Amino acid sequence: MTTALVEALSLSVMFGLRPVLTEVNLKLERGRAAVITGANGAGKSTLVHALCGLIGLSAGQARMFGQDIRRLRADDRRRVGVTLHRSMLYLNLTARENLEFYAKLNACQKPSEQAARWLERLGLGAVAEQRARDLSRGMEQRLALARAMIGEPELVLFDEPFASLDRQGAAVVGELIQELLARGGAALLTSHEPLTVKGAEPENYQLVSGRLLPAAAQPSRRTAWRWMLT
Amino acid sequence: MLTGFCALLHKDLTLERRGGRVVIELCVLSLLVLVVLVVAYGPETGGRPESAAGALWVALILSGLPGASLAVAAEHENDCLTGLRLSPLEPATIYAAKVAAVALSMAVSQAATLLLLVLFFNLQFDLNLLRLIPILLLGTLGLCALSTLLGTITSRLRAGEMLLALLTAPLYVPELIAGVKASAAVLSGASLAAVVLPLKILAACDLLFVVCGYLLFEYLAG
Numbered sequence: 001m002t003t004a005l006v007e008a009l010s011l012s013v014m015f016g017l018r019p020v021l022t023e024v025n026l027k028l029e030r031g032r033a034a035v036i037t038g039a040n041g042a043g044k045s046t047l048v049h050a051l052c053g054l055i056g057l058s059a060g061q062a063r064m065f066g067q068d069i070r071r072l073r074a075d076d077r078r079r080v081g082v083t084l085h086r087s088m089l090y091l092n093l094t095a096r097e098n099l100e101f102y103a104k105l106n107a108c109q110k111p112s113e114q115a116a117r118w119l120e121r122l123g124l125g126a127v128a129e130q131r132a133r134d135l136s137r138g139m140e141q142r143l144a145l146a147r148a149m150i151g152e153p154e155l156v157l158f159d160e161p162f163a164s165l166d167r168q169g170a171a172v173v174g175e176l177i178q179e180l181l182a183r184g185g186a187a188l189l190t191s192h193e194p195l196t197v198k199g200a201e202p203e204n205y206q207l208v209s210g211r212l213l214p215a216a217a218q219p220s221r222r223t224a225w226r227w228m229l230t
Numbered sequence: 231m232l233t234g235f236c237a238l239l240h241k242d243l244t245l246e247r248r249g250g251r252v253v254i255e256l257c258v259l260s261l262l263v264l265v266v267l268v269v270a271y272g273p274e275t276g277g278r279p280e281s282a283a284g285a286l287w288v289a290l291i292l293s294g295l296p297g298a299s300l301a302v303a304a305e306h307e308n309d310c311l312t313g314l315r316l317s318p319l320e321p322a323t324i325y326a327a328k329v330a331a332v333a334l335s336m337a338v339s340q341a342a343t344l345l346l347l348v349l350f351f352n353l354q355f356d357l358n359l360l361r362l363i364p365i366l367l368l369g370t371l372g373l374c375a376l377s378t379l380l381g382t383i384t385s386r387l388r389a390g391e392m393l394l395a396l397l398t399a400p401l402y403v404p405e406l407i408a409g410v411k412a413s414a415a416v417l418s419g420a421s422l423a424a425v426v427l428p429l430k431i432l433a434a435c436d437l438l439f440v441v442c443g444y445l446l447f448e449y450l451a452g
């Protein structure tokens with residue numbers, strides 16, 4: 001039996017009394033990608049936070065590498081790369097210093113070489129010595145992606161990875177995901193519009209009213225009404 | 231674990247060197263406090279070791295507490311704390327590195343405070359001043375450990391919950407009493423025996439705060 005890299009089991013999240021995610025079930029195995037679409041405020045970011053163990057669940061379970069997320073070992077946290085809305089970069093450190101710092105946290109062998117390699121890979125060579133504060137929005141997003149990839153993760157959870165990226169940046173991210181899947185990793189992406197991942201057939205899901213539905217069976221307007229009435 | 235600790239400390243010190251926020255802010259605060267106290271005491275009471283010890287500790291508190299909140303706030307700026315929580319670091323390591331970074335910036339500002347104290351309160355540069363150093367180090371460690379812990383709690387609170395900050399303030403009291411007593415004794419040239427008890431209390435408080443922070447940080451930062 002292959003263990004799923006990431007798994008949600010009847011996962012529910014409430015903020016106060018308001019349910020944001022209800023009974024979400026999701027399973028992502030090696031070599032697979034999933035794309036979760038949904039309107040603004042649908043709960044995509046909340047799902048990513050919940051899967052990473054950053055927020056408490058009101059019911060259900062989030063698992064990574066077969067372990068409950070709250071008991072994930074430090075060694076296994078190294079196998080996960082995450083980007084969220086905020087870039088988690090230190091604004092007063094330069095792009096290179098940020099990457100070197102995160103490389104060291106991930107116990108990379110040669111932090112400065114790794115940092116240089118990822119800067120180059122995401123086309124940030126020219127701004128390596130600029131402080132993160134001074135980067136353009138798209139550059140910051142590229143750096144955030146480099147930050148997530150620097151530990152060579154097996155599993156990536158990217159919340160809106162293509163936001164503010166130009167075409168070339170988006171192509172690089174597409175390649176990164178493709179490489180990750182090819183070496184047996186898994187990727188979970190969120191987006192507010194349908195995505196295609198080059199060279200992969202992602203599982204498409206849609207978040208509607210806090211429920212995760214297969215996007216193939218997207219409720220047409222009429223069935224959506226029927227679902228709401230029942 | 232050690233690489234993580236060193237990386238964090240190095241990062242904090244680089245940021246500090248660049249922004250210089252904490253150290254400069256602390257130095258300015260302690261300078262102002264000393265000026266106020268030396269003027270308020272006047273020449274007679276100002277010459278007494280108790281006054282100098284009191285002034286030193288007032289400067290320490292006023293500079294130590296904002297220092298820790300600044301350091302904790304820096305981690306919230308761009309959700310960097312989330313980045314650390316997602317990393318393989320143990321929460322306890324994050325706490326230890328934060329305390330070390332705050333303590334180092336505080337130690338720098340304390341060196342400045344001590345210098346100003348000697349000038350303002352006409353103290354002698356002698357052995358007594360040297361004997362003050364271990365007391366200050368112990369006091370700094372305790373203040374940093376506690377204020378980093380409390381800063382972590384309060385940084386996540388909304389305004390209405392700030393009462394918690396008020397309720398936790400008494401936790402500083404034993405540390406402060408012991409610190410002031412020990413400093414006054416040392417400055418007035420008392421024998422070592424007179425400082426043993428306050429030193430023990432200081433050390434016990436330090437141990438308590440550090441261990442609590444080490445164990446609790448995981449739940450407070452989450």
Ligand SMILES: Nc1ncnc2c1ncn2[C@@H]1O[C@H](COP(=O)(O)OP(=O)(O)OP(=O)(O)O)[C@@H](O)[C@H]1O
Nearest residue numbers: 015016020038039040041042043044045046047192
């Ligand atoms: N910390 C929080 N406290 C209370 N409510 C929250 C919190 N975080 C998110 N929410 C609410 O949960 C809902 C889902 O938010 P979420 O950020 O997951 O949406 P999203 O699908 O990522 O939207 P977007 O496309 O705009 O990024 C929103 O209605 C939001 O207001």
Ligand SMILES: [Mg+2]
Nearest residue numbers: 044045085159
């Ligand atoms: Mg979102």
